[in-house]
Amino acid sequence: MKTKEEYIESMRKMHPELYMFGERVTNIVDNPIIKPTMNCMAATYELAEEEKFPEYQDVMTATSYLTGEKVNRFCHIHQSTEDLVNKSKMGRGLGAYTGSCFQRCVGMDTLNALSIVTYDIDRKYGTEYNKRFLKYLRYVQDEDLVCCGAMTDAKGDRSLRPAEQADLDQYLHVVEEKPDGIVVRGAKLHQTGAVNSHEIICMPTRAMREEDKDYAISFALPADTKGIIYIYGRQSCDTRKIDSPNMDVGNILYGGQECMVVFNDVLVPWERVFMYREWDFASDLVEKFASYHRHSYACKSGIGDVLIGAAQLIAEYQGTSKAAHIRDKIIDMIQLNETMISCSLACAYEGHKEPSGTYFVNTLLANVSKLNVTKFPYEIARLAQEIAGGGVVTMPSEKDFRHPKIGNYVAKYLKGAEGVPVENRIRVMRLIEDLTLGLGAVCYLTESMHGAGSPMAQKIMIGRRANIDRMKNAAKRLCGIERGEN
Amino acid sequence: MKTKEEYIESMRKMHPELYMFGERVTNIVDNPIIKPTMNCMAATYELAEEEKFPEYQDVMTATSYLTGEKVNRFCHIHQSTEDLVNKSKMGRGLGAYTGSCFQRCVGMDTLNALSIVTYDIDRKYGTEYNKRFLKYLRYVQDEDLVCCGAMTDAKGDRSLRPAEQADLDQYLHVVEEKPDGIVVRGAKLHQTGAVNSHEIICMPTRAMREEDKDYAISFALPADTKGIIYIYGRQSCDTRKIDSPNMDVGNILYGGQECMVVFNDVLVPWERVFMYREWDFASDLVEKFASYHRHSYACKSGIGDVLIGAAQLIAEYQGTSKAAHIRDKIIDMIQLNETMISCSLACAYEGHKEPSGTYFVNTLLANVSKLNVTKFPYEIARLAQEIAGGGVVTMPSEKDFRHPKIGNYVAKYLKGAEGVPVENRIRVMRLIEDLTLGLGAVCYLTESMHGAGSPMAQKIMIGRRANIDRMKNAAKRLCGIERGEN
């Protein structure tokens, strides 16, 4: 397993073709916009370091069933419901540690989904995807790599299927088959942590029909393979990381990252292809990945911990923490946050074993869990702003606070409760701004909404997975209607 | 273990002093108001019958750690988190089976709380309560008895402590100590299923101070002990069980029950006394019971199953089930219902072992779980009424429907979708009325609100049990404040 430092060093060796704000970025490690996001990814290594965080070992590491070696849990294939529960707890722990999206769960969820589906394809078609996949998995585990799981296509006109689009590249697809592999073209959008990854693993984004079979592909590539182009997403308050990296940025340590990833006729060698035109398994891969990934949103209750802590701090700093209505709001925030994690835990505990041996989460509860995550953080954020007060959006900048003349006024008139350094009050305010409007809000709110599928996707799955017939029969019996009757 | 029929027979032998609507009731088994409530209690026996419901064995029964015999889970002391999880599932299962409060969980929760606290008292004071309790427990298990757990006192002026009340009987207390036992006086309110019980077990209702020590008592008595008086609570639509037991009552099989129980100088023999003036353990007993009992509200997701099933049925019967907004509301109902059960499951899975060996639920999550239950059923009920339409409150009675002349009009003009008997539409409508306004609503709504403590009680516990310091430290670190600093 890599240390945090080793991970960052390994990133120095990666040379993806990256653009940001209209310019080519060659140093992805020291760029001030990227750095906090890479630190955030590095936290997934740091917390797994036994000497530094012995108390996190159970949660952050696991024993590979391939090698018997200790591996980072993000590279692990779940072997029990306990593994799934530890995944929930790892998510919350890292969410609280980084106050941000730490970006590595997508890869874990992709690996686990492929461990099931490659096995199932092989069973049906006698292919060798699972064997290939396990070889690849071992490489990922041995090298302790970050994999970017890439699912969401551009989609073009949403009322049309992939093969019906005017521009056939709106969904990633095979454009050529060669002796040494396949050539792919298209783009994956909203790719979290793409530039902080060693590998990128693509999957189809939806169910396919036979006519769409060129789109039914899954494969892995080194992230800096020639022909892959990364375009960095612009986000709320992103440039504060440049102009005011100390106080104004709020979360002074970590941040998230989103990219558009373009595949411009990229060659994928056969040993890295895990699905190829088995269109009838596309929906299964999507659903497996989506369920795992919806379960991963346990992390948001970790960010919730940070925001609740910040709200409590600002109340103490402003002398309002004992007011009944403030206490009540803090408890409301906790209630929402614990409800979120409870659903994630239940989803894990109620998991089961797939034919491949991998443990899979409860699909219904994965969707229930995620659907709550699309709403509750918004309410928690609103309450945090209510507790914090208007200063969240009116406070002068750090440079004003440090100014030789006016700094005194800032300090004098932002003074809160006795004994609290005014700087600390400002810092917490900025953290709340970050998590409710700034870069943190991107992770905590909008990503909670749309990551792992938008709310409607969860609703559709809930409609499918709930046992409505059982419910109808329960109702019928109680009011005197025969079971078989209309 | 008793069968359903044996339970009902055993009830015939009970002769509690019961009043209802101003009259003495002597036959508690055949009274039309009581009968559905007793059937409901009987369902806790029925589902445990192996021949009838083999699929429920794991959930409904357990192995006694005292005797190694199979016992009804309601008489069981939890020996693992799996036991706690099965308790959640038993609650949901019985909720869906009865569409009502089945009344037996209070006793189970009381027994489990006493198994912990009697042990802890003995450890501190060298008393023998646990030994007495285990003997009693064995009797309960061997005879497969229903215990009514009795906690809520009358409380009088709520701003005063027990010993400060003008009327000292506002909290149940010892009025005399005798060689053969203690004499108690007071009342327990809101006693669910009291008249359907073999035994009644009293506990203090709140934390006590030394001056309140006469109130710090716990004991068990046969429910028909002389001096105990039961006054039956009047509830929405109660008399429909008399005038229209077939269709209009909605749930034609089951119902709940609430009583005021008066202790009019009742003698409790020493072997049935489980706490006597150990005032410092009163709060512990309250909290243990409350946490167990808040966890028990898993049952409401079972009633939720019934109401969702009924809403889906009525939509189908009325030809609206395919409308997007109806489907959306059904999914919203499921989402709320599954969120409730998820919290209950998480609370169980995250339980732990107490010194006595009993497994105890996660207190924070028990409160989180119950607090959701105080809100979500109201929203589910509102959605059910929205789906059902105004007929829920305007439909003619069954007698009109059966009337030789106007029955035809009723049938003609309440006709819904082709192929659905109009009677079935009426039946489901009445079930929805029952669960949102009638006797079922008492169980599903108001009891969800106040049973096991009102919402504010849960909020207070959540405020106490959440680790706010951990959250504050997480926030501090991210915005650059030293851990020890203000």
Place this chain on the structure above:
Amino acid sequence: MKTKEEYIESMRKMHPELYMFGERVTNIVDNPIIKPTMNCMAATYELAEEEKFPEYQDVMTATSYLTGEKVNRFCHIHQSTEDLVNKSKMGRGLGAYTGSCFQRCVGMDTLNALSIVTYDIDRKYGTEYNKRFLKYLRYVQDEDLVCCGAMTDAKGDRSLRPAEQADLDQYLHVVEEKPDGIVVRGAKLHQTGAVNSHEIICMPTRAMREEDKDYAISFALPADTKGIIYIYGRQSCDTRKIDSPNMDVGNILYGGQECMVVFNDVLVPWERVFMYREWDFASDLVEKFASYHRHSYACKSGIGDVLIGAAQLIAEYQGTSKAAHIRDKIIDMIQLNETMISCSLACAYEGHKEPSGTYFVNTLLANVSKLNVTKFPYEIARLAQEIAGGGVVTMPSEKDFRHPKIGNYVAKYLKGAEGVPVENRIRVMRLIEDLTLGLGAVCYLTESMHGAGSPMAQKIMIGRRANIDRMKNAAKRLCGIERGEN
């Protein structure tokens, strides 16, 4: 104008063919189930009596533009936005006075809708409906009559239009044209206050096409015309009015009423026909009536006043009224209630004059107003139950309270705050039960949901009436898109 007593006397002369609980009811004035509902209707006369309630004169009465005489506002055609505002205030006032649906607004809204649409039909087709209508209106005003406005048909299979139904009577229609009038058949469901009315005025329930023209009819008849059959709806706790009319019924004075009304080949004389086969005006009449009637739900903020008052009282009676969380909940209830009435007021103030001279409400805001009413009362009711406590559903009956032996126990153990008669605490509890589960809840909750059209009907109208193009243009301009551009 009639006095309250004169109204009741006038009802004695009415002999509708009425069935209730499977039996023919001939005395509609003294029947204990009907009486409180008739008292409630009578309150619309009582508050208009100048000697008794001089402060209500502006609100309850108006000057007829036909005769210049003072008339009850329920018989008035709105001549200004002030009239519309007074209608809002009359609704709230009567809601607070009766704690119930007072049933008379439907007729007022029907008269006003017809005053517009008959005028518009005449303008297009040169008919004489408006002249007929004004003659009828004068009769209604002179005699100060209650009109039951009847719109909702049985509808049968909701996916089919009227003329497509298997049973053509699922929508009320003409079955024969005679020299002296038309013969109609069908039924109107959910008819509020039907048995307390002098007249019944029918309207189509939906937009019609040419093939549906036999269904495009509107007419008025004396309520006890031969061939009209009334079947009384059964409602939550209805029979408590018989068995415990004093305390247990909660609202000891008033109640609502719903009937199924069957038209069994009834002859309507031509002078009472206000629309006949002008199918292209059906949707207009529906929309005019619906908008007026949605505006009428101002009354629910009056019932809200009662429930908030009851919640405040019970908190005072139980000694909890000063707790911060109780005060907070009372304010939340007020906030919801005042938001409802604000929308109703805005809807009235923003009204306008129609070609006929009648003032019409703002359609968008009428729907916005009503849509809030479909939700807020449920939340207010939930909060009232939270404040009240579990006694709402567990308290013994009045007969127990009056019982020579156990009455003392009931009184002793339900004692609340010092100085408050226990009977008053019970009375307020029962009122809260009534308004959240009982007969009052039928008016306050379910009728709020479905009366004047279910929520989806309001949503559709809001979607149609909001000026979304204006909003799109505002957005385009700000982000730099040309107005005409896509």
Place this chain on the structure above:
Amino acid sequence: MKTKEEYIESMRKMHPELYMFGERVTNIVDNPIIKPTMNCMAATYELAEEEKFPEYQDVMTATSYLTGEKVNRFCHIHQSTEDLVNKSKMGRGLGAYTGSCFQRCVGMDTLNALSIVTYDIDRKYGTEYNKRFLKYLRYVQDEDLVCCGAMTDAKGDRSLRPAEQADLDQYLHVVEEKPDGIVVRGAKLHQTGAVNSHEIICMPTRAMREEDKDYAISFALPADTKGIIYIYGRQSCDTRKIDSPNMDVGNILYGGQECMVVFNDVLVPWERVFMYREWDFASDLVEKFASYHRHSYACKSGIGDVLIGAAQLIAEYQGTSKAAHIRDKIIDMIQLNETMISCSLACAYEGHKEPSGTYFVNTLLANVSKLNVTKFPYEIARLAQEIAGGGVVTMPSEKDFRHPKIGNYVAKYLKGAEGVPVENRIRVMRLIEDLTLGLGAVCYLTESMHGAGSPMAQKIMIGRRANIDRMKNAAKRLCGIERGEN
């Protein structure tokens, strides 16, 4: 009246001592951060120009009761409820026109509050404040000036009163009385539009006692008076106005502004002093201003119009606008938005005349109105993000879109529905980002929460102004409790 251009020219002549991001700003007109905020203020002049916007004349202008001249409504003293209603409509209109806080209502509300309270002080104390004020008012009207109404003090330790603070400057106060005026010290925080103002008018921030009388002061000064220091607040995405003023900033025309304003021993001439130590009128001035200002939040329904329009556009651009769940969400947004404006309108229509002749809003409804504004925009924003999709936080920057190489990829893979230029899709996305996370969100969300007082302030006023006794009496009567009885 000034034109938009004349206003901007007049600003060139203002030379306030302003700091931003640690630097002195001397050109307040052309600074790229300030410019959009000044344009926004200028819009209050532009819409009042008769030739440009004849349709806005009624709303944007009024006739001065001092001079009979036409004045900008922002300088007008309300002479009727129609004036108050037009104020609501002006707010919504300008909100929709600017998509931002246009900053000028605070001054209008201050002038109106002072017109009442100076009159009332004079009546009690025989002072001449009103005369002074009217002279000042005429100057403001004649010159068509922007006044910054300044209320919120720094407050220091919130548990202490002004005169009890360790640092006496935590509330703005008189430090010296001179022959020609008074010298004041302190600071006003969260000052909206301060740098865009000609004048600043201070008021006390809370009720005062006699010992606080040095804090009970109100006065007006030219905004660039020596000794007044402005420190510009830093806000989400503020520097995008510099780095990407075209597309990425979302709202490419307008923005808001917040400053900390320090009064460093500033001399106020007597003719500009409107309250001086009449501590018993401080609370009245606060309440009058607060009510007027809470009513002003009608503007947020104008911003709501923009966001709803943007959500509808993005749905059309992405081909999802016909999906039932999207339509439903758009209607939900409209419902919330129209409910907000309805409350504002009702508050205006229900206004009344004060002794001074000024029309004052309904205080209860002003608070009800504002309390909804503290919640509904958050939900509207959440729904807008749901409709928009994840691109809101993952899209590349404008510079990437304009880049010669990768611009093609951005355009190709962000292509939405046929016929929609991809640039337009990006523009609308950025506008939604702006209003939900960026500078627009500062105005639309956080300012909605805390402007004109935080939610708890509104709740307290609602508790005070609601007629709870009337409600209690209504409840008592219905359940049979005598009016005078407990």
